[in-house]
Amino acid sequence: MRYSYIKPRKKTPFTPDVVLIVIFFSITIIMLVSTYLFLLYKDYSFENERENLIQNRLALEQNIEKMERQIHYIQKQQSVAQRVFTQNMVLKDSITNLFDLVPQRITLSRADLLKKGLILYGVTPSKDVYNFMLQAPLRSIFQKSYTSFYPAGNGWLNFVSTNYIVNDDSGELDSED
Amino acid sequence: MKINISRHQVYILLMTLLMLLFVLLFSFLLLIPEGQDYRVKRKESRKAALEYNKYKAFHDQTLEKLKELQSKNRNIITAFERPFSKERFEKQNRVHFSSLAISKIDRAKDEDGFAVYEVNTTSHISSPVNFYDFLDGLNKGDWIIGVNFPIKFVREGEMIRSSFTMKVYENNADKNSTASASSAK
Numbered sequence: 001m002r003y004s005y006i007k008p009r010k011k012t013p014f015t016p017d018v019v020l021i022v023i024f025f026s027i028t029i030i031m032l033v034s035t036y037l038f039l040l041y042k043d044y045s046f047e048n049e050r051e052n053l054i055q056n057r058l059a060l061e062q063n064i065e066k067m068e069r070q071i072h073y074i075q076k077q078q079s080v081a082q083r084v085f086t087q088n089m090v091l092k093d094s095i096t097n098l099f100d101l102v103p104q105r106i107t108l109s110r111a112d113l114l115k116k117g118l119i120l121y122g123v124t125p126s127k128d129v130y131n132f133m134l135q136a137p138l139r140s141i142f143q144k145s146y147t148s149f150y151p152a153g154n155g156w157l158n159f160v161s162t163n164y165i166v167n168d169d170s171g172e173l174d175s176e177d
Numbered sequence: 178m179k180i181n182i183s184r185h186q187v188y189i190l191l192m193t194l195l196m197l198l199f200v201l202l203f204s205f206l207l208l209i210p211e212g213q214d215y216r217v218k219r220k221e222s223r224k225a226a227l228e229y230n231k232y233k234a235f236h237d238q239t240l241e242k243l244k245e246l247q248s249k250n251r252n253i254i255t256a257f258e259r260p261f262s263k264e265r266f267e268k269q270n271r272v273h274f275s276s277l278a279i280s281k282i283d284r285a286k287d288e289d290g291f292a293v294y295e296v297n298t299t300s301h302i303s304s305p306v307n308f309y310d311f312l313d314g315l316n317k318g319d320w321i322i323g324v325n326f327p328i329k330f331v332r333e334g335e336m337i338r339s340s341f342t343m344k345v346y347e348n349n350a351d352k353n354s355t356a357s358a359s360s361a362k
Contacts, residue, residue, distance in 0.1 A: 013185075013188070015185065015189075017189055018188075018189055018192070021189060021192065021193055021196070022192075025193075025196040025200070028200055029196075029199070029200065029203075032200065032203055032204060032208060033203075035208060036203075036207055036208050036211060039208070039211045039212060039214075039215045040211065042215055042218075042219075043211070043214055043215055043218050046215075046218040046219055046221070046222040047218060047222075049222050049225075049226075050218070050221055050222045050225045053222070053225040053226055053228075053229045054225060056229055057225070057228060057229045057232050060229070060232045060233060060236045061232065063236060064232070064235060064236050064239050067236075067239045067240060067243045068239060070243055071239070071242060071243050071246060074243075074246045074247065074250055074253075074254060075246070076289060076290065077250065077253050077254060077257050077291075078246075078250050078253055079289075080288070080289055080291060080321065080346060081250075081253045081256070081257075081321050081346075084321055084322070084323035084344075084346065085316045087323050087324075088312050088315055088316055088323060088324055089312070089316070091312060091324055091328075092309050092312040092313070095305060095308065095309070095328075096305075096309065099305050108330075108332065109331070109332045110329070110330065110331045110332065111329070111330045112327055112328075112329050112330075113326060113327060113328040113329075113330075114326055114327050115326040115327070
């Protein structure tokens with residue numbers, strides 16, 4: 001027996017109103033969740049980046065320290081090398097000056113160059129020649145100068161001239177010989 | 178007055194309220210704290226990047242300085258690293274002398290952290306000029322060598338016998354651990 005002339009409609013809880021609300025909230029929730037996930041990812045990424053930067057900075061720090069040690073060491077090598085080179089050049093000048101100091105008429109047979117002194121052995125035609133031509137310049141360089149003469153046999157004189165620079169502070173002769 | 182609300186409308190209202198509650202809870206309990214955390218971490222990360230960049234700039238500057246020093250002092254660095262060879266020294270400097278003999282190599286007291294070896298040398302030269310040339314050559318040689326007092330010149334006929342001590346400077350392997358590293362770059 002039929003009570004209605006129309007066909008019964010199928011009833012559903014998803015009315016247009018519900019669907020609209022569900023869509024609205026779904027979009028909202030999706031946006032919120034995706035924002036949250038994005039923030040989580042960025043947090044992780046920032047943390048990772050920060051850790052990497054700290055590690056790299058520590059490596060740089062160590063490298064800088066190592067390089068500074070190397071720079072210091074090279075500077076030390078440079079300074080020692082310069083000192084040695086200068087010392088050699090000063091020595092060369094000293095020897096040049098010494099040999100320039102000896103006049104033609106005096107012949108040296110031996111020269112001992114000490115750190116703060118000079119011992120010369122040689123022959124001179126006379127004491128006067130020695131005194132005027134070699135002793136005078138030696139006295140202008142060295143504070144203490146002693147000379148002893150003995151006959152050479154051919155009328156000339158052998159001489160031994162000992163000359164020292166006296167240190168004011170130590171007052172001692174620093175002879176290595 | 179009678180409010181006529183259907184069951185369906187109540188259902189919609191409840192659902193809306195629940196969803197709103199979820200959105201609010203989600204936002205206040207998770208999203209906003211996470212956002213604050215994000216800002217803090219971004220700031221920290223930028224700070225770390227700034228600090229790293231400063232170190233990097235200083236590192237590059239130091240590296241440049243080191244390379245410049247190494248290229249300027251290459252000969253000196255190599256000379257300090259090269260162990261002294263009696264044979265090689267004699268071969269290189271024989272040209273200045275009629276005869277050259279190195280008699281003894283002794284380890285002396287370290288100077289400025291460098292190992293120092295004393296070498297006794299006896300030679301024959303025809304003129305002091307040879308000795309000057311030898312001293313000039315020493316400064317361009319393979320080692321860091323300083324001629325030391327006392328120096329003796331003795332006339333022997335037409336020749337001059339010279340005897341002197343030389344100090345050879347080398348890297349001290351015990352103390353200067355950076356020595357080998359300095360040349361490695």
